[in-house]
Structures are given as C-alpha cells and as structure tokens.
Amino acid sequence: MPSAAPRARRGTTQARRVGQHEAGRPGAVWALPAALYFVLFALLPLGFAVWLSFTSYNGIRLAPPRFIGLENWTRLVADPVVLGSVGTTLTLVVVAVATQVPLGLLTGVWAAGPQRFRAVIGALYFIPLLMSTAAVSVLWSSLIDPNFGLPNALPFLFGDGNLLGDKGSALGVVAFIYLWGATPLYTLIFQGAARTIPLSLYQAAQLDGAGIVRQFFSITLPQLRNTIITVSILIVVGTFTAFDIILILTRGGPDNGTAILPFLMYEQAFVSFDLGYGSAIAVVLVVLAAVVSTVMVKITGYADMAGTQEGI
C-alpha cells in the first residue's frame, strides 16, 4: 500500500475531508464477480428460456434447438391442459395464502408472548423447517397411504381413504402438506415482527379498556401490515416449490388435477422431451414471478431502504 504513509501534511482540512470520504470505499470491481456469476447462471438462462420457447428442441446435443417461430405459443394459448394448469396453480396459491397467513400470524403472535413456555413451543413449531420438501412429502405420503397409513387406522376420519384418487382431495392434500412444511417459517417471521411492536401501545389500549380481541385487530394487525404482505408474497413464490410435493406424491394426477405450472413445465420438458414447449410454459411462469417480485419491491420498499441508508 503506497499511500499508507501518514495522512499528515496532506493540505487543508477540507481537502483531507474529501479524501477521507472516498478512502477505503470499494469500487464497482468488488461487485463484479458475483454480478457476472449471477448473470451467467440465472439471468442469461432467463433470456435463453425466451429464445427456446420459439424453438423445437428435444434435449439431445446432436440436434440443437431449431427455430419454429410462434408454433409453441399458438399451441400454448389453445392448450386446455395449460389453461387448466393456470387454474390449478391459482387455486393452490389462493388456498395457500388463505390458510398459511392466518395460521402463521396466530401462532407467531401467540409465540411472541412474554411467557417462557411460549418461546419453547415456538421452537418446537420450527421442526418441519428442518426437513426438505422431499422429506416432508415422503413422510406424508407414508402417513396417508390408503393401506398402511392413517386412513386405514382411522376410517371414520378418512372415508374410503383414497385421498389422492379425487381431484379435489388430492389438491387439498398437496395444499395441506405445503402448509405443514412452510408455515413454521411464517410463524417465525410473525413471531419476530410481533416482538418489535412497542409494548406501550398495548398498555395504552388496556387503559382504554380494550380486550384482547380488540387489541389484536386494532394494534397487532395494523402493525404487522408489511409483514403480512411480505409473507403473502413469499407464499405465492413458494408455491412453485410445491413442485417437489406434486412430483413425489401425485405426479400431477389424478387427471392433471394437481398439475401446477412448474410441474407441467417439467413434464413437457423432461418426461415428454419437448423442451421448446416446456420453455414456453416457463416464460409464462417468469412473467408471473416478475409481476410478483416487482410488487414485492414496490410495496415493501426494500430498494428505498437501501437508498436512504447509503453512505450513513
């Protein structure tokens, strides 16, 4: 370091202050390796997916993608399976948000309470998070096995027990397993957020004679507004990972009843080896994800936060 020599005698105070401001600050070079890496393995493929959606490609190196224009896209917009899949995906998203947000909120706020045992139980809630989605799916597929699982042991609860034989109940099972595996994360997030609500708000409400329910709706809920939005978006994006559950449990069946878009994409690309058509489905997913992420950045103000804290 050549300029490590003393800061002394470097001119006026003003000049020193300017130098000081820039000294030790990293240049753009510091961000380059990671940025290039991310571009190569995440953004470039994103663009490439768009190109592939205009090609015919069966995944064999000897037969590279061949441009076929809009063929995949005209097929896609008229494909009843894709249309049904969009419906299935949206249904799963809505069911997931409608069940996981309230459950995570209630358990999280409850676990944030001051009593010690609540914190302990909160830690136990955490356990499913230690399992991969694949592990959760195999666990539950064993538990709901019609012959060797709970339905056989508790026939009064499960009827004929073939939960995966019917479209509606199969999607319900997928939604439940997704809930079981994912909600602990949201419990944890709500627990953390609820602890940051100033206690004085509750004390004031108590002096005004507000009961617990009233306090929940008038203080807790409004204070957690941003967390609720963030969690909802995480759930929406996380629905793509329900792919693991579906591949292991139902393979999209019965009769495509659980074939959400990511699964349909996988099936087209890696089971039917129509990677061009699979890419078209992927692009539909990209658009959905991009809309969600833009909304996420806008609403939660991550970017603004970064801006105001710059250079502090």
Added chain:
Amino acid sequence: MRTRPNWIAGAAALLWLAVVLLPVFLMLRASFESQGTYLANGPIALPTEFSLDNFARSFEIGFGRYLLNAGIIALGTVAIVLILVPPLAFAIVRSRSRTVRAVFRVLLIGLAVPAQVVVIPLYFLIDSLGLFDTLLGVILPTAAFVVPLTTLVLTGSMREISGETYEAMALDGAGSVRTFLNLVLPLSRGGIATIVVYTALNAWNGFLLPLILTRSPEVMVATVGLSQFRQQFSVDIPGLLSAVVLTIIPIFVVYLFARRALVAGLTGVGGK
C-alpha cells in the same frame, strides 16, 4: 402485559403443536421398527421395538452415497457463496458507484425469480459446458440462486457497522482491501454464519436442480434418492421413513450448534 390468560389461543396453539409433532413422532417410532411390527401395530402406536435394521438397509442400498453427494454439494455451494457474496455486500453497503446500485436492484428482482423457471436453459447450459451428470454441474446453479438472498442478509449485517469505524480506518490510510479484511469481515461474522447455514441448508434440501441435472446413481443426492425410494419401496414404510430421518440428522445437528444463525437466516427473508 396481557393480564388474563387467553385460553382459546392457548388451546389452538397446542392443537397446532400436536399437528406438527405427531407426524414427527410417528416417523421416528416407525423408523426403528420392522415392517412386521409396523403392519401389526398400525401407524398410530407407542414404541415397542428399537432396531437399527432399517438404517443399515438404507446404507446397503446406497443411501450413504446419496447423503455424501448432498454433503459435497452443500460444501461446494457454501465455498462459492463465501467467495462471491461478502465482497458484493461490501460494495453495496460502501460503494458510491452507480453500477453497484444497479447490480443491487437486479438482485432484488432475482430474489423472487425461483430456480424452477430457468431449469430448461440451465439444463442446456450445463450440458453444453460438459457438466451434465456431475456434482459441479449442480453446485454452480445452486450457488447462483442463493446469491440474492444471502447478499441481502449480509448487507443488512454490514450496515450495522458504524460510519465512524470506517472513518477511523480511512484516517489510518487503509484502502478498501484492508478495510474489508480487517474491519468488515470480522465485524460481520454473525451475518456470514447466517448465510453459510442458509446456503448449506438450501443446497442440502435442493430437489429440482439435481433431479434434472444428474442421472446416474453415483451422483444422486439424498432428496432425489428419497423420491426414488418412494416409487420403488412404497410398501416398506419403516424403511422409507428411516431414510427420511437420515436426511434430517445433519440439519438437526446444525440446528443444535448454530440455532441462532439458522433462525436469523430464515427470518432474514421477511423480517423487515
């Protein structure tokens, strides 16, 4: 500050606790018993047998190899993230460059783009690089997809270093390299622990990328192995569940030793 106990909430909380713990208990119990015992007693029973046969059998049919592969992928992914992310986070927190700000914005968008949507081009890319059916071929994209979140977590932790500390370093004539090595890295140890645990967890639990980017049993990972076992041995429930337990043990160990980092990593996503 709540003065009277909230019984309804308490009952609901305990009910949910049962829904969470019961399957875990049933899984643990079944994984230690023979298929005969399991069939005789049914899924809901108290433990009567404690045998390690299922685990031994899982290893015999190659599950040990799958666990090892998952471990290698986790280590490799962590190594890449440790090389790439701390300098990037440092640049985002301290640099005045417009380029860096643009990079940050792109990463924020990337935060919500799941790996699922680019698996087809990734397959093409990895295959073109000659890395199809190798562990490295899984490691490279897995690392890319944790870059956005780990960067966000680490910038949060680096922002807590006060401006005065930086100024003191600058007054000492320290350049960016020395500031990074002597100040930023030591002071953001907590954040780094968090992203290490988060990355390892993600790589260990990854499913879709290894499913698509590998084919041979020599490079198969535990999650994909589980799904294959489920198709082959769906009748042998204790055997299946013992394999599930094997995949959880390493994470449970991490949980015991680095609980804080794990929890911080997981809540970092939506904490603000």
